[in-house]
Amino acid sequence: MNNHPNHIAIIMDGNGRWAEAQGKNRTYGHEKGSEVVRSITTYCAHHPEVDRLTLYAFSTENWKRPKLEVEFLMKLLQKYLTKELPTYLEGNIRFQPIGDLSSFSASLQKTIAELKEATHHCTGLIQSLALNYGGRDEIIRAAAALQAAQTPISLELIAQTLDCATDVDLLIRTGGDHRLSNFLLWQTAYAELFFTNTLWPEFTPDELEKIIQKFKKVERRFGGLH
Secondary structure, three states: OOOOOOEEEEEOOOHHHHHHHOOOOHHHHHHHHHHHHHHHHHHHHOOOOOOEEEEEEEEOOHHHOOHHHHHHHHHHHHHHHHHOHHHHHHOOOEEOOEOOHHHOOHHHHHHHHHHHHHOOOOOOOEEEEEEEEOHHHHHHHHHHHHHHOOOOOOHHHHHHHOOOOOOOOEEEEOOOOOOOOOOOOOOOOOOEEEEOOOOHHHOOHHHHHHHHHHHOOOOOOOOOOO
């Protein structure tokens, strides 16, 4: 059917539960999960059919988690973005974050901006980390920007004003839950949704490839008959 998953989006769920099952603190699961981010991103960078990978890293609702866990996640994000530059450059990967970054510390905002700038010339996979991201918040911010510019609202202009202007082809959620959790609500309007019980720290490129092969067998009609 010539289905190609040009844009894959993943809700990376299960880090905390995986760690607790190992008798470890939840932070251990987040550390392991960051390693999986690297392996999945690298795999997609070498996949001939994948142009964009968007990963749900930190939602607008995640601020409600215990303070110590949030502080650890901020430090882990800073560490990941700092040390992964060689991975991005070697894989010709362009880093393109989405979300409201203004709530982060000045140092974290600086690190995010530096990685974006350092990879802007890369022409391969575009990897987006959704950071302080919520689908509803994204739509509200886009509508506010169009209103401030006194621009007539249309489907096309809203799409172009969103943090991510590219529709999702394949959305995957790990961890066993079956919901979108406020992730890319506009962009997933016609996405194929795949849910796996695998917790994120155990998600592998092999499982991703199996899902891609299943996706390629789906007849996508986009509201039509063929």
